[in-house]
Amino acid sequence: MDCVKSVEMQEKEDLDSTKMKRYLDSDMKEISLYIHIPFCKQKCLYCDFSSYSGKEKLMDExxxxxxxxxxxxxxxxxxxSIFIGGGTPSYLKDSNLESLLITLNGLSLKKELEYTVECNPGTLDENKLKLMKKYNVNRISLGVQSTKNSLxxxxxxxxxxxDFENNYLLARKIGFQNINVDLMFGLPNQTVEDWEESLIKIAKLKPEHISAYSLIVEEGTPFYTLYEEDKLSLPEEEEERTMYLTTKKILSTYGYHQYEISNFAQSGKECFHNKVYWKCNEYLGLGVSxxxxxxxxxxxxxxxxxxYIERIKKHENIIEEIHVxxxxxxxxxxxxMGLRMVGGIQINEFKELFxxxxxxxxxxxxxxxxxxELLISDxxxxxxxxxxIEVSNYVMSDFILE
Incomplete structure (x- = not known):
């Protein structure tokens, strides 16, 4: 065997050495990283996130x-932790996705890193999943929202x-052992029976994590326009309450515990990155918006x-808002934020902090x-x-100081 190191091996060792040196630097703090991908193949009618369809020509730049x-x-x-969200990260071209993942792997990453990429059925294939696996992504989040095609x-x-089920099974085949599935209730024309069917179908697939959100009709969305015109047939309040209670009951039956208002996990599979937000820990967000x-x-x-592209090219400031x-x-x-967690907040921690x-x-x-009987002190x-929990927005609004 040739004892002379290849250029590739030497470069890798140099990179690893640099990363380790940075990691050992006592001045460096730990932080969670959010990366925003603003591209979508088609924008959902309820979505008010910073995402755009028809701008694929801008992906490379x-x-x-x-x-x-x-x-x-x-x-x-x-x-x-790293969370690549959107938009639709899985809509990136393979070359763009690989370039992004290589760049992220050049940072100083903790050994036990939770590394999530949001993926939407209809934009995901075997090659993308293999790319993510190759570059150390260890958690994917699949948005299905409902198992009923008409909805x-x-x-x-x-x-x-x-499409979702095929993607899910393919991800399992390729080796992903930590998968979240997003579901939504309170959708137009959705019945309690529709919701129960979705919960049971997904739970039987045994993803490690399930996020179950209630639809919120946001201003600026097509759904908001329909709502204002009284053309959006939403479930009644009591039906939506029943859907929420059904969520807790069914997912508990299948071995999921609720650890946050809208999030359920198998034991030890809570989302570390999301808990950073709920615990008011620091995070760094990069990309548009x-x-x-x-x-x-x-x-x-x-x-x-x-x-954003032009300002980066010119090395100009890309921050538009700062609040101290x-x-x-x-x-x-x-x-x-702490009350979003089912475990709530530690009273003595409040005094230690403030x-x-x-x-x-x-x-x-x-x-x-x-x-x-909306709060418990124990x-x-x-x-x-x-x-x-059912009326959490009402309770939390009380904690806004005048």
Whole structure:
């Protein structure tokens, strides 16, 4: 065997050495990384996220600009989780996807890294799954929303349930052992029976994680226009409540525990990255419209693909909003984000963080919601009751300080 190292081997060793040196640098902090991909094959009728269809010609330049932002801003951190969302990350061309994953692998990554890519049926194939597997992606999130094809068509999805199932089984075959599936209830013309069928079908596939969200009709979406014109046939409030209670019952039967208002997991498979948001930990968002929370500053990138590309090329600022949190912001966020978790918040942690007794700040609100049996205070924790979870938005709005 030739004892002379190949150029490729030497380059890899140099890269590993550089990454290890950075990792051992005590000045580097751990952070979670969100990467935004704004492209969609077709925009869903309910979606108000920063995503666009018909702009595929910008993919090459966007990924090139995104890679530059990643290398510039990500190099100073140890990355504890990565979430590539959108939009539809799986809609990227193979060459773009590979380029992005190679760039991310050049950062200082924790050994036990949760690395998620959002994928939509209708844009996913064997080659993309193999690329993700090759470059260390270990969790995929598949958006199916419903197992009923007529409902999928009604909400603007580009795929059938059969497309989803084929993608899911292919991902298993290729070796993905941590899969999330997104489902939605409260959809137009959806019945309780439709929802039960979706839950049971998905649970029988045994994904490690299921996100079950209620439809929110957002301004600026086609659904909002239809709603304003009284042309959107939504389930009644009591039907939607039944759907939510059905979710908890069915998923519990199949071995999933609820750890957040809309999220259910098999044991040990809770989403680390999402818990970063709910616990108000720091995160770095890169790409069009991506948000960050670092050193008490919340910032947001510009929401225009063409302008983002041009500013990156010219090494200009791409941040359009900065908000510096004060103690009032931090206390509010700690409570209403923490209450999204089924386990709630630790009362003594509030005092450790803010130097104040939580009852001195929110005592009246806490007592009012305890009396209404929406909040529970027990064993040093404050958490939503089952009924409180159902009306969580109402409860959390009480914690906004004047």
């Amino acid at each position: 966007y990924v090139k600009a995104l890679n530059e932002e990643i290398m510039q801003k990500g190099k100073d951190y140890i990355i504890s 999928l068509k009604r909400i603007g999805r580009i795929h059938s349930y059969e 991506a948000s960050s929370f670092i050193n008490e500053k919340r910032s947001k990138n510009i929401d225009n693909i063409e302008e 949190n004060n103690i009032k912001d931090d206390m509010e966020e700690f409570v209403f 130097g104040k007794d939580i009852y001195k700040v929110f005592g009246e609100v806490i007592e009012k919601n305890i009396e209404k 064993s040093g924790k404050l958490y939503l009751s089952p009924r409180g």
